Amino acid sequence: KAGVTQTPRYLIKTRGQQVTLSCSPISGHRSVSWYQQTPGQGLQFLFEYFSETQRNKGNFPGRFSGRQFSNSRSEMNVSTLELGDSALYLCASSRPNFAGGYEQYFGPGTRLTVT
Amino acid sequence: GENVEQHPSTLSVQEGDSAVIKCTYSDSASNYFPWYKQELGKGPQLIIDIRSNVGEKKDQRIAVTLNKTAKHFSLHITETQPEDSAVYFCAGTPSQGNLIFGKGTKLSVKP
Numbered sequence: 001k002a003g004v005t006q007t008p009r010y011l012i013k014t015r016g017q018q019v020t021l022s023c024s025p026i027s028g029h030r031s032v033s034w035y036q037q038t039p040g041q042g043l044q045f046l047f048e049y050f051s052e053t054q055r056n057k058g059n060f061p062g063r064f065s066g067r068q069f070s071n072s073r074s075e076m077n078v079s080t081l082e083l084g085d086s087a088l089y090l091c092a093s094s095r096p097n098f099a100g101g102y103e104q105y106f107g108p109g110t111r112l113t114v115t
Numbered sequence: 116g117e118n119v120e121q122h123p124s125t126l127s128v129q130e131g132d133s134a135v136i137k138c139t140y141s142d143s144a145s146n147y148f149p150w151y152k153q154e155l156g157k158g159p160q161l162i163i164d165i166r167s168n169v170g171e172k173k174d175q176r177i178a179v180t181l182n183k184t185a186k187h188f189s190l191h192i193t194e195t196q197p198e199d200s201a202v203y204f205c206a207g208t209p210s211q212g213n214l215i216f217g218k219g220t221k222l223s224v225k226p
Contacts (some may be wrong), residue, residue, distance in 0.1 A: 004158075031211070031212050033212050033213065033214070035214075035216075042204075042216055042217075042218045042219060043159070043204060043214075043216040043219075044216075045213050045214060045215065048211075048212030048213055050212065055211070055212055056210055056211075056212050056213045058213070090158055090159070092214075094212065102147055102208060102211050102212060103149065103161055103164065104149070104161070104212075104214060105161060106151075106158035106159045106160070106161075107158050108156075108157055108158045109158050
């Protein structure tokens, strides 16, 4: 079974630009979560989508947005990029299990550098 | 909201020794606690998890314990090997799809 895939793997953008990152979940998984990882703040939750609806949202400004398509693929967008947005952006997919757990499986991430 | 604290931030052990990483959480609503291993250049990999109705879970050399009353849980790795060297993260789950991570522990296993 293929894992979570993220494209592109690396990206360099300039301040003020916008960027779109893509995530394809594991087949059969309907929930997709996004995280930002930086050396200073660690792993921080951005938002989660389930069945094309945003179900949870972290504490990030409105410049960070996302969406999910009917095939469960998800995209996240960052507008008006700032230097501080440089980070590894991770996508994770999950499906509910009978025990009520929410195992999340991560992709390799997209490394975004803002100059 | 949920806050997860993780200690230590770095841990160095000799090959064959045991390693223990501890986490505390604040939100009583959290009922699922996964542990992830992240190697350089890769995304976090789920290695073991525990639910709040279970006190201990073991998978070969890895075990996790949970004390729900004290709100802390720990990862135990026995007979450590050089390939166990990585950054380990604990997490709490106050709501489905939302993991709140600790700051991570960099484990170094010296041969």
